[in-house]
Ligand SMILES: O=c1ccn([C@@H]2O[C@H](COP(=O)(O)OP(=O)(O)O[C@H]3O[C@H](CO)[C@@H](O)[C@H](O)[C@H]3O)[C@@H](O)[C@H]2O)c(=O)[nH]1
């Protein structure tokens with residue numbers, strides 16, 4: 001590392017210890033395989049094959065996950081060295097915020113994100129913020145106008161008092177009362193301004209319309225004259241703040257450019273969801289600001305650290321390694337998690353272990369938000385040794401063009417027909433046709449020779465909203481696991497496409513996610529068959545007294561203890577780990593099942609995968625239960641039917657077995673041959689305690705609907721009786 005390096009990379013501590021440990025697990029897995037090969041179950045060939053299949057799968061999958069842990073690297077930046085360079089050395093950064101539905105993503109949420117990124121500690125004349133609104137909502141547009149006026153007070157306030165975070169909502173809710181008198185006064189007045197703005201926006205939302213005077217005041221609203229519906233309208237583009245214009249804040253300083261864009265939508269033109277929105281933004285921004293660096297965030301992911309742009313630039317501008325870097329990905333973090341992460345949505349282990357592991361093999365995936373890209377790479381440019389990062393983008397010249405003329409010209413880039421017969425969505429921009437446009441785009445960038453960087457600073461750079469109900473979590477995971485599986489089956493499969501282009505460890509790393517959903521088969525088998533056979537009194541695992549018992553016991557216990565420690569090291573709680581195990585089970589037995597089925601249907605041409613937008617607001621009573629960490633089962637969905645059936649089945653098998661053993665006095669024989677099976681079944685029952693509670697005890701709206709309880713009980717009883725007849 002030289003004196004001028006802008007970042008440093010360190011290897012994880014305790015690497016060797018981990019490698020020894022992992023090798024011992026691997027030995028255990030091999031022994032389990034040998035045991036199965038040498039102990040065929042005589043009267044039950046099919047079940048034996050199922051057990052073999054599941055255990056081969058688990059072993060194989062475990063090997064894949066080692067790519068995340070074998071080597072890990074952690075990054076640190078030296079911003080102070082960057083700031084020694086003259087400010088003039090910094091260039092344009094364009095920030096894209098995407099929103100798609102004013103009901104699911106309320107305008108107040110969206111503008112808080114917008115304000116937080118407008119307030120980055122970065123020269124305003126080099127910053128441009130673009131909001132893409134896939135709903136073309138005049139309410140969102142109105143809120144953005146309000147935000148632009150509020151920004152004139154907010155930005156100087158943030159800079160004068162160096163406040164963090166710079167999302168006003170987050171700032172006002174976390175700010176303590178201990179302020180210097182001078183700031184106190186400004187604080188009160190800015191808070192009042194914010195609340196007034198909020199009231200006006202909420203009022204407009206309630207009335208369903210913006211006040212007449214506002215309508216007349218701003219020419220922008222006339223764009224809605226020809227609007228028919230959110231899937232049928234012209235492109236709408238407004239430069240709300242033009243940094244080259246006269247606009248300044250209340251202290252006379254420049255403001256960043258602010259642009260509203262709703263790309264054209266027509267019913268017979270497919271819009272490609274977020275990927276389509278991003279590509280329209282890439283083109284539109286290239287004619288307005290053309291910043292060589294693009295940051296993209298979801299509308300709920302506000303900036304929590306005003307220094308993040310400078311951190312990210314340390315990687316691109318580093319003299320030794322910056323030329324290889326295509327994108328810098330920050331972890332997704334959330335501000336609405338409960339203490340014990342009821343739905344396991346914190347992605348903790350992913351941020352602390354898995355992505356640093358990928359980073360050691362060539363770089364993390366692109367996960368759609370909190371990611372800084374080089375514009376030219378995103379547009380398809382290949383890596384060469386000469387890819388040294390230069391600020392000199394094509395300067396945008398506006399020779400004598402008025403804002404209205406500029407808007408009119410640039411709008412054409414956001415039309416439905418613009419992309420016809422072009423490479424957009426294929427070789428250029430984000431890729432189309434996959435529910436995880438981000439992952440497939442990142443993979444193809446890496447396959448063109450680029451590296452990426454994972455940067456997980458002490459202070460979270462971005463904070464978003466995690467899903468707050470079980471159903472939402474399962475739906476989100478269905479989208480992710482389905483998208484990842486589709487990548488595996490597409491021409492961008494990391495195995496075929498990536499081989500020879502990226503590191504084998506990285507291919508394995510991608511495969512861990514691509515094979516997520518495939519886990520459903522082995523998991524379903526393991527949660528049903530051993531329990532049913534326990535009920536029948538047929539052993540499927542070695543006896544406790546046998547030597548073969550040891551590898552099973554070792555692999556399972558050691559892996560559980562390790563995953564527990566990993567979770568604690570990542571900053572989680574013990575109960576949080578337990579909750580995550582439950583979610584692990586629930587995702588594998590529901591989301592992943594649907595992901596696999598839908599993907600298969602898509603392959604044969606029967607279905608099309610969409611993009612179900614994650615809910616960002618919930619009813620007050622749902623939120624209250626979420627706060628109390630009570631699982632939300634209050635919906636009649638096929639997913640809940642599966643989960644409840646499995647839960648009932650296991651409890652019936654366990655209870656049935658206990659009754660039988662005590663009745664017949666077989667305790668000793670049972671202990672010897674069915675010990676492991678009973679433990680497995682017992683653990684499944686323990687994991688499902690919240691479900692039984694929701695089915696039989698609770699009576700609030702989050703309890704399991706009685707039709708689901710009834711259906712699942714019926715199915716579980718039928719399965720148990722069927723299996724004991726066979
Ligand atoms: O047609 C669409 C659909 C979605 N979005 C936006 O995409 C973002 C992400 O959508 P969300 O419903 O919040 O999905 P998540 O599951 O939370 O998103 C994760 O996973 C997605 C891929 O499945 C990535 O695109 C996201 O960046 C990543 O945060 C939001 O800002 C949406 O407004 C659009 O702009 N247009």
Ligand SMILES: [Mn+2]
Nearest residue numbers: 298300464614
């Ligand atoms: Mn989201």
